[in-house]
Amino acid sequence: VNHAAATGTGTGVLGDTKTLNTDSYSGGYYLRDITKPMYSTGGKIETYTANYGTALPGTLLTDADNVWTDRAAVDAHYYAGKTYDFYYNKLGRNSFDNRGATLKSTVHYSRNYNNAFWNGTQMVYGDGDGSQFTSLSGALDVVAHEITHAVTERTAGLVYENQPGALNESFSDVLGNLVENKNDPKWLLGEDVTTPGIAGDALRSMSNPNEYGQPGHMNEYQNLPNTREGDWGGVHINSGIPNKAFYNFVTTPGITKDNAGKIWYRALTQYLTSYSQFIDARNATIQAATDLFGANSLEATAVANAWASVGVG
Numbered sequence: 001v002n003h004a005a006a007t008g009t010g011t012g013v014l015g016d017t018k019t020l021n022t023d024s025y026s027g028g029y030y031l032r033d034i035t036k037p038m039y040s041t042g043g044k045i046e047t048y049t050a051n052y053g054t055a056l057p058g059t060l061l062t063d064a065d066n067v068w069t070d071r072a073a074v075d076a077h078y079y080a081g082k083t084y085d086f087y088y089n090k091l092g093r094n095s096f097d098n099r100g101a102t103l104k105s106t107v108h109y110s111r112n113y114n115n116a117f118w119n120g121t122q123m124v125y126g127d128g129d130g131s132q133f134t135s136l137s138g139a140l141d142v143v144a145h146e147i148t149h150a151v152t153e154r155t156a157g158l159v160y161e162n163q164p165g166a167l168n169e170s171f172s173d174v175l176g177n178l179v180e181n182k183n184d185p186k187w188l189l190g191e192d193v194t195t196p197g198i199a200g201d202a203l204r205s206m207s208n209p210n211e212y213g214q215p216g217h218m219n220e221y222q223n224l225p226n227t228r229e230g231d232w233g234g235v236h237i238n239s240g241i242p243n244k245a246f247y248n249f250v251t252t253p254g255i256t257k258d259n260a261g262k263i264w265y266r267a268l269t270q271y272l273t274s275y276s277q278f279i280d281a282r283n284a285t286i287q288a289a290t291d292l293f294g295a296n297s298l299e300a301t302a303v304a305n306a307w308a309s310v311g312v313g
């Protein structure tokens with residue numbers, strides 16, 4: 001019995017309607033996208049539910065009439081497709097392994113779970129507690145953040161601690177915002193799912209890391225213990241410094257989002273390694289800009305200046 005691509009509709013976390021790529025199979029519909037280039041080698045985008053438990057991947061979502069009402073699942077599926085498209089069309093990467101690996105997401109992980117993560121195999125999304133977060137798959141910057149962890153794991157392999165870990169987090173935030181591609185002058189993270197009861201706030205700001213308790217300069221670097229309580233040496237705290245460097249770069253007159261993304265992606269995939277420090281990221285992004293645009297290009301000069309302005313290099 002063969003699969004057939006179908007187009008369904010669904011309601012997202014914020015109440016919006018989206019069209020979804022689904023798979024019709026013996027009368028039912030599966031939340032499975034078989035329309036991407038990855039399908040030529042068997043790759044799919046599949047979305048599961050953990051049904052508020054912690055067993056993964058849980059159950060592949062099905063629907064009788066291709067009208068989908070599980071809002072967290074609708075967005076996890078739709079945004080995974082958008083992230084795949086960005087990596088394929090803008091950066092020439094075919095899924096996180098560059099070999100068309102299936103993108104598997106699970107929603108409704110645990111109860112009141114205020115986080116989302118990549119577990120080495122798949123993306124996992126909590127529903128939040130309704131105060132700190134709403135369902136985290138409801139934001140494209142979150143989904144692209146998690147999928148970028150998979151790319152980082154398969155390329156630079158930046159270890160999740162101290163400066164390499166803060167770089168790991170920062171590349172996920174940078175690609176998260178590039179994929180989301182909003183006209184957001186503040187370059188916020190998580191604005192769509194953070195504190196549903198409060199408008200206009202976010203989890204992090206790349207333009208002003210201090211606004212949400214992050215350093216925006218090396219002289220504010222926080223030496224935290226490499227423990228869970230210490231956020232593994234402050235990977236979500238000190239990421240404010242490389243985040244601010246990227247913000248300074250991408251907002252330099254003459255620099256485009258596409259070119260900034262190509263430079264950061266080339267640094268991540270060609271030059272960085274497991275224990276790279278902030279200075280290595282500075283050197284890698286300058287080298288990437290030089291490779292792509294030339295030694296004395298606007299890009300190469302602006303990258304060096306951007307890192308210098310946060311006290312790196």
Ligand SMILES: CCCCC[C@H](S)C(=O)N[C@@H](Cc1ccccc1)C(=O)N[C@@H](C)C(=O)O
Binds near residue numbers: 115116146169176203
């Ligand atoms: C479970 C172990 C911790 C994994 C942390 C994951 S990678 C992570 O960084 N998640 C993001 C989610 C996110 C992304 C973009 C925007 C908003 C929220 C994150 O920042 N988590 C915060 C809450 C944290 O773990 O401190």
Ligand SMILES: [Zn+2]
Binds near residue numbers: 149169172
């Ligand atoms: Zn992360």
